[in-house]
Amino acid sequence: MSALGELRRLRSARGAPPRKRDNRAAFLFLLPWFLGLLLITAGPVAASFVLGFTDYNLIQAPEFNGLDNLRRMVADERLHHALGVTFRYVAVSVPLQLAAALGLAMLLDRGLRGLSFYRSAFYLPSLLGSSVAIAVLWRQIFGAEGLVNRVLDVAGIQGRGWISDPDTALSTLVVLNVWTFGAPMVIFLAGLRQIPAMYYEAAAVDGASRWTRFRRITVPLLSPIIFFNLVLQIIHAFQAFTQAFVVSGGTGGPSDSTLFYTLYLYQRGFNNFDMGYASALAWLLLLIIAAFTALNFWAAKRWVFYDD
Amino acid sequence: MTDLQERPVPVVTDGDPPPPRRTVPDRVRSVAKHTGLILLTLVMLYPVLWMVVSSLRPGNEIFRSPGIVLDSLRVANYSEGWTALSDPFGAYLLNSAIVVLGCIIGNLVSCSMAAYAFARLDFTGKRLFFAVMLGTIMLPIHVIIVPQYIMFSQLGWVNTFLPLIVPKLLATDAFFVFLMVQFIRGLPRELDEAARIDGAGHPRIFLRVILPLMLPALATTTIFTFIWTWNDFFSQLIYLTDPDMYTVPVALRSFVDSTVATSWGSMFAMSVVSLLPIFLAFLIGQRYLIKGIATTGIK
Numbered sequence: 001m002s003a004l005g006e007l008r009r010l011r012s013a014r015g016a017p018p019r020k021r022d023n024r025a026a027f028l029f030l031l032p033w034f035l036g037l038l039l040i041t042a043g044p045v046a047a048s049f050v051l052g053f054t055d056y057n058l059i060q061a062p063e064f065n066g067l068d069n070l071r072r073m074v075a076d077e078r079l080h081h082a083l084g085v086t087f088r089y090v091a092v093s094v095p096l097q098l099a100a101a102l103g104l105a106m107l108l109d110r111g112l113r114g115l116s117f118y119r120s121a122f123y124l125p126s127l128l129g130s131s132v133a134i135a136v137l138w139r140q141i142f143g144a145e146g147l148v149n150r151v152l153d154v155a156g157i158q159g160r161g162w163i164s165d166p167d168t169a170l171s172t173l174v175v176l177n178v179w180t181f182g183a184p185m186v187i188f189l190a191g192l193r194q195i196p197a198m199y200y201e202a203a204a205v206d207g208a209s210r211w212t213r214f215r216r217i218t219v220p221l222l223s224p225i226i227f228f229n230l231v232l233q234i235i236h237a238f239q240a241f242t243q244a245f246v247v248s249g250g251t252g253g254p255s256d257s258t259l260f261y262t263l264y265l266y267q268r269g270f271n272n273f274d275m276g277y278a279s280a281l282a283w284l285l286l287l288i289i290a291a292f293t294a295l296n297f298w299a300a301k302r303w304v305f306y307d308d
Numbered sequence: 309m310t311d312l313q314e315r316p317v318p319v320v321t322d323g324d325p326p327p328p329r330r331t332v333p334d335r336v337r338s339v340a341k342h343t344g345l346i347l348l349t350l351v352m353l354y355p356v357l358w359m360v361v362s363s364l365r366p367g368n369e370i371f372r373s374p375g376i377v378l379d380s381l382r383v384a385n386y387s388e389g390w391t392a393l394s395d396p397f398g399a400y401l402l403n404s405a406i407v408v409l410g411c412i413i414g415n416l417v418s419c420s421m422a423a424y425a426f427a428r429l430d431f432t433g434k435r436l437f438f439a440v441m442l443g444t445i446m447l448p449i450h451v452i453i454v455p456q457y458i459m460f461s462q463l464g465w466v467n468t469f470l471p472l473i474v475p476k477l478l479a480t481d482a483f484f485v486f487l488m489v490q491f492i493r494g495l496p497r498e499l500d501e502a503a504r505i506d507g508a509g510h511p512r513i514f515l516r517v518i519l520p521l522m523l524p525a526l527a528t529t530t531i532f533t534f535i536w537t538w539n540d541f542f543s544q545l546i547y548l549t550d551p552d553m554y555t556v557p558v559a560l561r562s563f564v565d566s567t568v569a570t571s572w573g574s575m576f577a578m579s580v581v582s583l584l585p586i587f588l589a590f591l592i593g594q595r596y597l598i599k600g601i602a603t604t605g606i607k
Binding site: 022023025026027028029030032033035036037039040041042043044045047048051058104107108112113114118119120121122123124125127128130131132133134136137139140141145146147150151153154179183186187189190235238239241242245246249250262265266269270275278279282283285286289293 | 341342345348349352353355356358359370371372373374417418421422424425429430431432434437440441444446447448449450451452453454455456457458459461475477478479480485509510511514535538539541542545546556557558560561563564565572575576579580582583586587590594597598601602603
C-alpha cells in the first residue's frame with residue numbers, strides 16, 4: 001500500500017488533466033462493481049439493518065416493531081443454544097485444523113521427495129469438503145451401521161451412532177472441518193518457502209534444537225500467515241452451513257446438537273418466513289464476526305511479527 | 309542422542325540445493341516420514357475411495373464391507389440413481405452447468421474490469437473504495453441474503469438462475485478482484501505507457517495489453533469459480549425450490565430427504581457423479597489452484 005500511496009502523490013503532483021480523464025475511465029471500469037456494491041452487498045447490509053427492526057413475513061408490508069426483535073433474541077433459548085453450538089465448533093475446529101495444516105506444511109517443507117504428490121493429496125479434500133456429496137458420505141460413515149463402526153469392529157471396538165448421538169454429532173462435523181486442512185496448508189507452505197534457509201543453518205550451527213528453531217524462527221517469521229489463516233478460518237467456521245444442514249436433514253438435530261447459527265437463521269427466514277427476525281439475526285452474526293476479527297487484529301499486535 | 313555420533317554415510321542426493329549430508333538416522337527418519345505421510349494420505353482419501361467402490365456394490369454389502377475390494381459389481385446403482393428423482397440426473401447436471409458457466413463469464417468480465425481500475429487508474433476515493441472492496445471479501449452471505457431474497461422475489465427471479473448469476477456480473481466476488489489486482493500490479497507499467505504513447509485509451513490498453521497478459525489470473529478465477537459454484541449449496545437451496553430448476557447439490561440433498569426407496573448405492577453413485585467435475589477441474593487446474601491460494605494468502 002505504501003508504494004501505491006507514493007505513486008499517487010507523484011502522479012497528482014504532475015497536474016490535473018490526466019487525473020480527470022482517469023476519473024471517467026475509472027467510473028466506467030468500476031460501474032459493474034458500483035452497481036454490485038449498491039444492490040448486492042452494501043445495500044442489502046443496510047437494508048437488513050432496517051428490516052431488523054420490523055416484523056415482516058414477505059406477504060404483508062414490513063411493520064416497525066421497535067426493539068421487539070432484540071427482546072426476542074434475549075429470550076430465545078434456541079438462539080442461545082445455536083450460539084453455543086457455533087462457538088464450540090469454532091473454538092475446537094479452527095485450532096485443530098490450523099495445527100494440522102501447519103504440522104503437515106512443516107513436514108512437507110523443502111526438497112522432500114514426492115512433495116507435490118502429498119500436497120495435492122492433502123489439498124483435494126478441501127475442494128470436496130463443502131460439497132453435498134461429502135456430507136452425504138459423512139452421514140453414512142458416521143452412522144450406526146457406517147464405515148467408521150465397521151472399521152472399529154475389525155479392531156474389536158464397540159462403536160455407536162456417531163451422528164444420531166447428540167454427544168458426538170458435532171464432533172463429526174469438527175472432523176470434517178479438520179479433514180479440509182489442505183487449503184491453509186498450501187498457504188503455510190508458500191509462507192515457509194519465504195523464510196531464508198540461512199536462518200535455520202545459522203541456528204543449527206549454534207546448536208539450536210528443532211523445537212527452538214520452530215519456536216524462535218518459524219513461528220515469528222510465519223506469524224503474519226498464521227494470523228491470516230486464523231482470521232480467515234474463524235470467519236469461515238462461523239458461516240458453516242451445508243454440512244450441518246445435510247447431515248441433520250435440515251433440522252440441526254439430534255436435539256439441536258448441530259444447530260449452527262446459520263442453520264437457525266435459515267430456519268427462521270426461509271422455513272418460517274420470519275424475515276424481520278432473520279435480519280436481526282444476520283446483523284448479530286455480522287457483529288459477532290466483526291468483533292472476533294477486531295479482537296484478532298488487536299491481539300495480533302502482541303504476537304504477529306512483521307519483517308519490514 | 310547417541311545416534312548423532314554415528315559416522316555420516318555419503319548418499320547420492322536428488323540435486324536439491326543445498327545437498328544435505330545424510331546420516332543413517334536421517335535415512336531412517338526419512339523412511340519413517342514417508343511411511344507416515346503415505347498412511348495419512350490413505351486415511352485422508354480412504355472415505356472417498358470407499359464411496360466410489362461402494363457406489364458399485366449391492367446395497368446390503370455397503371453396510372457390511374469396510375474394505376475397498378469389489379467382490380460383486382452392481383452398475384445398476386448408477387442407472388437407478390440417474391432416474392430416482394423427478395427429473396433424470398442429467399437435467400440437474402445441465403442446470404448446474406448453466407449456472408457455473410454464467411458465473412464464470414460474469415466473474416471474468418466484471419472482476420477484471422474492476423481490477424484494472426484499482427490496479428492502474430488514479431481516481432477520487434480510490435483508497436476508500438479499495439478498502440470497501442477488501443471488506444466485502446469478508447462479508448458473510450447470510451448477512452445479505454434476506455434483503456437480496458426479498459428483492460429477487462419481487463423481481464420474480466426466484467426459481468430462475470438469475471439470482472445466482474447476476475451478482476457475479478456485478479463483481480461481487482471481491483476475492484477475485486483482489487487476486488487480479490495483485491496480478492496486474494506485477495505487470496510492468498512500461499507496457500501501458502508504450503500503448504498510451506501510441507494513442508491507446510484505457511479500454512484498448514485493458515483489452516489489448518493487460519487482459520492477454522493476465523491469462524494465468526483469469527485461469528485461476530475460472531477454476532475457483534467453477535469449483536465454488538458447483539459446490540455452492542446455500543444460495544441454490546434458497547433460490548431454487550422448483551424440482552425442475554434444481555442444481556446438482558440441491559438435487560442430491562432432496563435424495564437424502566426422500567425416504568421412498570432410496571438406496572445408499574444409488575445415492576453414492578450420484579454423489580460420485582457430482583464430484584467428478586470437481587475432481588477433473590482439480591486435475592486440470594491444480595497448478596492454478598495452488599498458486600492462486602498461495603499468492604492471495606501471503607501477499
